Amino acid sequence: MKNIKVFLFCILLTGFTLSCDQKEKTAEAGENNAIETEETLSSEEGEDHPNQVAFMQYPNAKKIIEIDERIDPSRVVKSLRWEKQTKDHGSEFIQVTAFLNEDGFPMKITEQFIDGNFRPQGERNYYLEDQKLIAFIELADVWIDSNITNYIEKRTLYNDDMPVITQTRKAQDYTQIEFENWKNIATEHHSLEKVNKILNGSGEFQTHFISVIKADNLFILLGENKPQNQERYTTALRIDEMTPFIEDLLNNLDKYKFRPVDIEFTVVGGSNEAEYRVLTDIAWKNK
Numbered sequence: 001m002k003n004i005k006v007f008l009f010c011i012l013l014t015g016f017t018l019s020c021d022q023k024e025k026t027a028e029a030g031e032n033n034a035i036e037t038e039e040t041l042s043s044e045e046g047e048d049h050p051n052q053v054a055f056m057q058y059p060n061a062k063k064i065i066e067i068d069e070r071i072d073p074s075r076v077v078k079s080l081r082w083e084k085q086t087k088d089h090g091s092e093f094i095q096v097t098a099f100l101n102e103d104g105f106p107m108k109i110t111e112q113f114i115d116g117n118f119r120p121q122g123e124r125n126y127y128l129e130d131q132k133l134i135a136f137i138e139l140a141d142v143w144i145d146s147n148i149t150n151y152i153e154k155r156t157l158y159n160d161d162m163p164v165i166t167q168t169r170k171a172q173d174y175t176q177i178e179f180e181n182w183k184n185i186a187t188e189h190h191s192l193e194k195v196n197k198i199l200n201g202s203g204e205f206q207t208h209f210i211s212v213i214k215a216d217n218l219f220i221l222l223g224e225n226k227p228q229n230q231e232r233y234t235t236a237l238r239i240d241e242m243t244p245f246i247e248d249l250l251n252n253l254d255k256y257k258f259r260p261v262d263i264e265f266t267v268v269g270g271s272n273e274a275e276y277r278v279l280t281d282i283a284w285k286n287k
Contacts (some may be wrong), residue, residue: 012061018036022267051182051184055155060135067107068108071099071108075100076097079093079198079199080207080222083234083235089116096110096111096198106199108125108127111124123138124136132161134158135155135157135244137154151170151176152169156167160187166184169182175230207235207260207263208222209256209259209261210222212250221234227258243282259284263279263282263285269275
């Protein structure tokens with residue numbers, strides 16, 4: 001059991017490193033895309049690629065820029081970071097960040113994801129107005145084979161909850177994407193269901209006690225209540241304070257396994273440092 005715990009802990013840290021690298025790439029690409037869109041607004045239509053002109057004719061295209069400009073670092077909510085071990089394609093990772101407006105509602109939700117070994121990884125951005133989806137942008141590395149990836153961007157605009165235009169472009173590397181023209185493809189619809197469940201801690205992202213991980217620090221492992229299935233979503237939080245609840249938990253690991261818990265946490269680190277979710281409060285649900 002100890003080896004399994006250490007293995008899971010290493011997977012979490014490895015996955016976090018991959019996510020950080022991807023976050024830097026996709027964030028930079030997102031900034032470039034926003035700059036390009038803003039420049040397009042001020043240029044003459046005749047100088048632009050027709051598909052870019054068609055995209056910018058929709059009012060919600062300009063709202064993407066407006067929302068990005070309104071982001072306030074003091075109104076940011078980060079989710080737990082979830083991992084799933086699968087038989088077919090290794091480790092999946094996902095975490096969500098919500099950027100809130102002045103009224104406390106999400107105006108942008110960013111989903112950072114790794115879909116497994118040699119599967120897409122990157123960032124999905126959901127733009128909202130009046131709690132409805134108005135635009136979607138995905139920035140992803142997609143594996144062509146075990147050695148080569150393409151960088152692919154997709155974007156969709158909505159009108160009255162329905163997608164009205166979807167475009168894509170790709171390059172061998174994200175640094176080259178700005179030189180590629182957008183192409184119209186069949187409209188795609190994107191759901192907020194999964195990111196909302198992650199933010200709300202519902203569905204498969206409800207927190208149940210699974211185990212503890214003892215390494216340089218103590219971590220609590222939470223996840224789906226699937227006793228007979230190892231392909232569950234799990235998340236680890238660092239324990240910095242030994243409370244009576246934690247002491248009781250450590251003395252009764254088997255007794256409490258799969259019991260649902262309510263938790264509170266804070267996010268520490270980030271930028272050029274490792275980022276952790278640190279447990280600040282915990283209690284059994286419905287007690």
